[in-house]
Amino acid sequence: MKFKIEVQDETGVWSDIRGPDGKLVVFDDEPSARAELALRFPVLVKMEQYAGGKRTRVIRILEDEDDWPARK
Secondary structure (H helix, E strand, C coil), X not given: CEEEEEEECCCCCEEXXXXXXXXXXXXXXXXXXXHHHHHHXXXXXXXXXXXXXXXXXXXXXXXXCCCCCXXX
16 A cells, blocks of 8 residues: 655645655655655644644555556
């Protein structure tokens, strides 16, 4: 199972975190995704512990099992 991290902007839109090459940053396990989230957005992660709002999240990436529609 793979994981990605997202952050919410001031208007409420969630965005995937991408690397310097523009590719989606993907992790093999949730703890490493959460550690990277805390490194990239330390203020937001700490604020979530004390204030009410949630501006960061770790998302599980689901794999397509049946490959529908059939792709070539």
